[in-house]
Amino acid sequence: MFKRFLPTIVAMLVGILVLLGYLVPLKFLATLRDVILLQWAVVLAAFALILAYLSLLRVHLLKLASARKKKFTSLLVIVSALGTLVLVLAQGVEGRWTQQILSSILIPGESALLALTAVTLIVAGMRLLRVRRTAGAIVFVVAAGIILLTTVAYNVYPSVLAALRQGVDTLATAGMRGIVMGVALGITLTGLRVLLGIDRPHSDE
Amino acid sequence: MINQTLMQLMALGVVLVAVIAFALYGMRYRNQSPPTRSIPVFGSLADEVGRVAEEGTSIHVALGNGSVIGEDAMTSVAALQGLSALLDLSAAYDTPPLITTSDPTLYLLAGDWLRRAYARLGSVDLYKSAAVQFTAPSPITYAATAATYLSDGGISSNVVLGAFTQEATLLTTAAERRGIHSSGGTTSPQGLGALYPALDQEQLVIGEDMFASGAVVSQRSAALASLSAQDILRWLVIIGIIGAALISLIGAGGA
Numbered sequence: 001m002f003k004r005f006l007p008t009i010v011a012m013l014v015g016i017l018v019l020l021g022y023l024v025p026l027k028f029l030a031t032l033r034d035v036i037l038l039q040w041a042v043v044l045a046a047f048a049l050i051l052a053y054l055s056l057l058r059v060h061l062l063k064l065a066s067a068r069k070k071k072f073t074s075l076l077v078i079v080s081a082l083g084t085l086v087l088v089l090a091q092g093v094e095g096r097w098t099q100q101i102l103s104s105i106l107i108p109g110e111s112a113l114l115a116l117t118a119v120t121l122i123v124a125g126m127r128l129l130r131v132r133r134t135a136g137a138i139v140f141v142v143a144a145g146i147i148l149l150t151t152v153a154y155n156v157y158p159s160v161l162a163a164l165r166q167g168v169d170t171l172a173t174a175g176m177r178g179i180v181m182g183v184a185l186g187i188t189l190t191g192l193r194v195l196l197g198i199d200r201p202h203s204d205e
Numbered sequence: 206m207i208n209q210t211l212m213q214l215m216a217l218g219v220v221l222v223a224v225i226a227f228a229l230y231g232m233r234y235r236n237q238s239p240p241t242r243s244i245p246v247f248g249s250l251a252d253e254v255g256r257v258a259e260e261g262t263s264i265h266v267a268l269g270n271g272s273v274i275g276e277d278a279m280t281s282v283a284a285l286q287g288l289s290a291l292l293d294l295s296a297a298y299d300t301p302p303l304i305t306t307s308d309p310t311l312y313l314l315a316g317d318w319l320r321r322a323y324a325r326l327g328s329v330d331l332y333k334s335a336a337v338q339f340t341a342p343s344p345i346t347y348a349a350t351a352a353t354y355l356s357d358g359g360i361s362s363n364v365v366l367g368a369f370t371q372e373a374t375l376l377t378t379a380a381e382r383r384g385i386h387s388s389g390g391t392t393s394p395q396g397l398g399a400l401y402p403a404l405d406q407e408q409l410v411i412g413e414d415m416f417a418s419g420a421v422v423s424q425r426s427a428a429l430a431s432l433s434a435q436d437i438l439r440w441l442v443i444i445g446i447i448g449a450a451l452i453s454l455i456g457a458g459g460a
Contacts, residue, residue, distance in 0.1 A: 019220070022213070022216070023213050023214075023216050023217040023220060024213065024217065025209070025210045025213050025214070038274075041274040042274075044274070044310075045272070045274055045309065045310055048309035048310045048312070048313050049309040049342075051309065051312075051313065052309035052312045052313075052339035053309075053339075055312065055334070055338065055339055056338070056339050056340070058335070059335055059338055062335065070357065073353065106343075109346070110343060110345050110346060113345045113346065113348075113349050113372075113375070114345055114371075116375070117345070117371045117372060117374050117375060117399070120374045120375060120378040121371065121374050121398070121399060121402070123378070124374060124377070124378065124399075124402040124403045125402050127381075127402065128401075128402035128403075132405075132406075134406070136406070137402075140401060140402065175394075176394040179392075179394055179397065179411070179412040179413075180394065180412075181439075181442060182412050182413030182439065183280075183392045183412050183413050183415075183416075185413065185435050185438045185439055185442070186279070186283070186392075186412075186413040186415065186416030186417075186435060187279040187280070187416070188219070188220065188223055188435075188438070189223060189227065189416065189431040189432075189434055189435045189438075190279040190282060190283055190416050190419070190431070191279050192220070192223055192224060192227060192431070193419075193427065193428070193431055194279075194282065196227075198427045199282070199286070199419065199427075199428075201282045201285065201286075201314065201318075202314070202317075
């Protein structure tokens with residue numbers, strides 16, 4: 001019983017205090033939220049990161065020890081994870097080599113992956129038109145095509161393309177705001193269920 | 206210009222209206238449940254467990270990067286609620302899905318959900334912690350790494366459900382190349398832009414439908430009441446938007 005109700009009571013109390021910190025214009029509530037409760041959350045998240053890091057190492061060590069193929073990736077992950085840890089412990093996050101790894105490996109690598117998402121999105125759009133010729137699919141591909149066209153060829157026909165782009169942007173912004181508004185309401189109600197103890201994601205129902 | 210205090214009080218008003226609507230619908234639905242909206246994905250997820258169990262394969266569940274202490278916390282909770290039937294059935298068949306995430310706090314929560322699914326059946330000793338994996342802290346690296354798991358073999362279903370942006374396309378593309386069935390959904394417009402062309406419409410959860418997962422899967426009266434309260438709030442927001450537009454049109458709103 002203690003195990004069941006304590007996490008719920010703590011979650012409800014802390015959640016309500018943080019919510020009131022945002023909604024009620026009282027300084028002490030904002031201070032309680034920013035200086036104490038959110039700091040505690042950050043400390044807990046740091047411990048979660050340590051556990052997640054250890055789990056990452058464990059999973060890849062098990063993969064290395066297993067009889068399966070494709071062990072190179074696991075070896076690379078383990079060497080990178082341990083190497084980076086040693087470097088950060090030795091030099092700190094602002095250290096020369098730590099920053100070098102960040103600027104020479106991590107940032108270019110992630111930028112390349114982001115660029116890859118643009119290519120995969122285009123491929124997915126083309127595939128969509130081939131396999132699913134619904135009205136929604138056609139609107140999606142036409143809008144994507146207009147955005148591409150107006151981005152690439154803007155200097156050729158600026159006046160026509162600017163008007164076209166503005167039309168698509170207006171529709172896209174309206175749609176996005178509609179989605180975001182619905183999501184905000186969903187978050188509010190889901191959050192309320194957790195705050196009222198009706199949903200207990202952190203313990204057994 | 207609306208000042209900060211007024212904004213806070215308006216938000217408090219929205220929350221109070223939500224609480225009242227929630228309470229009223231909760232009392233109303235105690236005895237009779239309303240018809241729920243149909244979201245095929247959540248129904249088909251449970252069917253996927255039976256299929257992969259027969260094939261001797263596994264399901265990959267990508268939960269995304271919604272931190273439990275961040276603004277995407279409720280998206281992640283809703284995703285887990287939508288997956289609860291899948292987790293329960295997986296535990297019953299002892300064919301645990303491979304759950305990946307890029308957030309440490311979500312990694313812990315997802316592991317706990319899967320462990321509890323086994324515990325409910327009294328077989329917690331069968332739970333394997335490696336079924337839930339933290340793959341990388343950055344969303345794009347996470348998606349690229351999780352995509353490689355799909356090529357390792359042994360996975361015949363790919364569920365992309367949670368907080369994602371455009372990196373979701375790496376997961377769906379990898380699945381498509383290997384003929385792996387994909388389904389899922391997300392709440393961000395960028396993520397939806399990536400998932401829309403890749404998933405069949407019936408296999409896609411769009412925006413706020415994510416938060417209907419608890420009601421659709423569990424059919425609990427409290428979850429159903431929160432859906433109805435959400436509908437009431439939506440209408441209030443629509444009325445507010447139309448009202449603000451009209452006030453702006455007649456020039457009564459000031460600069």
